Amino acid sequence: MPLSLRNVTRLSHAAVANWTAHELLEHYVFEAANATGATRAFVALAEAEAGGLVLLATSGAGWTDEARQNRLSEKDRTSTITSLVARTGAPVRVADAPADVPGYVSFFPGIRSVLAVPISLERDERVRGVLNLESDRVDAFNEEHEAFAQTLADLAALRLSMDDLREREAALVQIGKELSGTADSEAMLERVVEITSQVLRAEECSLYFLDQANQHLTLAATRGKGVRPARKEYALGNGQTGMVAETSAVVRDLDEMRAFLGVPIPSVAGTVGVLRVIRKESSSPWFPNDFTDAEEEALLMIAAQVGAAMDNARLFARLMQSERMATWGEMSAMSSHMIGNRVFAIKGDLNELEYVAQSGGEVRPLVEGMKRGIFRLEELLAEFRDFVRAGNLAPTPGDATELVQATLAETFPKRSSVTLELNFATAPLPILADGAKLKRAFSELIENAVTFMEAKGGGTLTVTSRKVSRRELLSTRMALPRSDYALLTFQDNGPGIPVGEKERIFRPFVTSRARGMGLGLAIVKGIIEAHHGGIIETGAEGQGALFEIALPLKSQKGVK
Amino acid sequence: MIRVLVVDDEDEVRAALARRLEREGYAVTTAGSEVEGLSALKTVEHPYDIVVTDMNMGDPNSGMHVLEGAASRDVFTEVIVLTAYGNVANAVECMRRGAFDYIEKNMPGVDVFELLVMKLEQACQRRRQSVGTVRRLEEFHKRHAE
Secondary structure: OOOOHHHHHHHHHHHHOOOOHHHHHHHHHHHOOOOOOEEEEEEEEEEEEOOEEHHHHHHHOOHHHHHHHOOOOOOHOOHHHHHHHHOOOOOEEOOHHOOOOOOOOOOOOOEEEEEEEEEEOOOOOOOOEEEEEEEEEOOOOOOHHHHHHHHHHHHHHHHHHHHHHHHHHHHHHHHHHHHHHHOHHHHHHHHHHHHHHOOOOOEEEEEEEEEOOOOEEEEEEEEEEOOOOOOOOOEEOOOOHHHHHHHHHEEEEEEEEEEEEEEEEOOOOOEEEEEEEEOOOOOOOOOOOOOOOHHHHHHHHHHHHHHHHHHHHHHHHHHHHHHHHHHHHHHHHHHHHHHHHHHHHHHHHHHHHHHHHHHOOOHHHHHHHHHHHHHHHHHHHHHHHHHOOOOOOOOOEEHHHHHHHHHHHHHOOOOEEEEEEEOOOOOOOEEEEEHHHHHHHHHHHHHHHHHHHOOOOOEEEEEEEEEOOOOHHHHHHHOOOOOOOOEEEEOOOOOOOOOHOOOOOOOOOOOOOOOOOOHHHHHHHHHHHHHHOOOOOOOOOOOEEEEEEEEOOOOOOOOH | EEEEEEEOOOOHHHHHHHHHHHOOOOOOOOOOHHHHHHHHHHHHHOOOOEEEEEEEEEEOOHHHHHHHHHHHHHHOOOOEEOOOOOOOOOHHHHHOOOEEEEEEEEOOOOOHHHHHHHHHEEEEEEHHHHHHHHHHHHHHHHHHOO
């Protein structure tokens, strides 16, 4: 009595026990052979990468390494009962195979009865594999044996699909993390297509974004092996990929060459791109490589996450924009006040000049005064422009330490009462940087430090760089996403910054110097934040200022 | 000699104003902030005849505070407020509170310094009239009392 209640309990427990799927299948094959009195048994699973069935577990007499290797070899694929079950998803029970099945060639000598049941959850789902039992005896398997074997196969199918779901869930969580965590968007998208191609077992996965201006899809990230490289661009409606973007609908297709699955990337603004996966057509004619409903759902979910991440990024940008707009009001009032005063003074000089010219007085000092006034005006305009443009970057790969060194060479005075102390990372600190902008930011800090220290007769400017891994809590301190950062510090022993002022100093129009609009540190902060970095001041008042700048390290994965 | 206090936080502006008014023969004292201005108003032996003050010196109501300080020292001191161009709202409020007039610093196409000189003359006139009126009133009271 193979299918006793005790047995069912034991076997179904095994399915959810802490075994690997492979261990479980070994166990089931052994149990199946034992309970049915089969001469031998095996489980073969359909593997997309192999393009057909792969022998996974065996039990019983006659198995050698060679036999295992050849059991499902190329010539065997189309003819065996195993592949028939895999193709149709229906069980096969044969009393005397050599007599009943035309063209049957037994792999092991002396086989008479065969019982093969599909491992699949539902009739219409693709068959995951086959549990195959063989016997030297004629009519060795009855209905009860078949029911038992099918129960084991169903339990195995449950376990395999559970593993799939877990893996998919883990991948989705991973993608969610990538999308919310990494500042380097290029590397982030590369990770997304990498994980997607893994979880959907696709030879190619590509992500396209829709360029609203020219209505073209542009390749943003791709990963492929053994397939021709993804096209860089699709016109809307062009090809299956372009079709997805045009119709905002899923395209799932299978032809002789490949299986295609493309889904739109949704956002609040409609379809913003296409995420697609491609599988090569399998070499086995019975083993269809098309994408399933479950896989379509998984891809839709990933695309939704990408879309949500883009919406978030846009929302964030808009938030920043509105913050900037609020500053704009203040900005225009402030700048018209400052520029207005400069112009008023120049007008005063002009008024005096007219008078002096008539009365034959000394003209020179007035002309000098007007010149100075106009130069100051130009300085204000430059500062204003730098502030407005702080966020407009043209980033290229660079090295944080090299940029600091270059800035010091350009801006640190040759003769000064201030001494320079350097402590730089020896390893490279690769970042995506707008070199000119970052130098502008660094030079502001260097010049501030030098000015303040020279005013009190000298001091030491200490500049350092080092890598900070995500395990250190720098990102938390600076309210940045968890990532690896390049940390740059500029420390002086000038007057320092009072505790209450540490955040205020980065706001626009705050200055302790007579000149300029007080946008200096606001410009620095704008530039650093446009690089997805952070800046804080952590020095002790009276002991000097300490500016810490974190810039996200460009992950090597993102480098093409 | 008519005594004028100029209050403005911009060095160049202060210097330009003082220079122009001195050319007209005024005795000019300058103050570089609202606080300095208020203290000058309080400590000066004889009250200033006229005060020229910037409206916005860090605080958008600095001019108003200087106006109040001048009035509390001597009601006959005339106050002219300088404002940023197009920012008339609080200047009008100053007028309501007794300022003589306001001048927009950056009025396009206008030589504001000449305008200021003109306003100053008018302010002096009004001050003379006010003081004269009060004197006549006092004399009238005196005679009446006799």
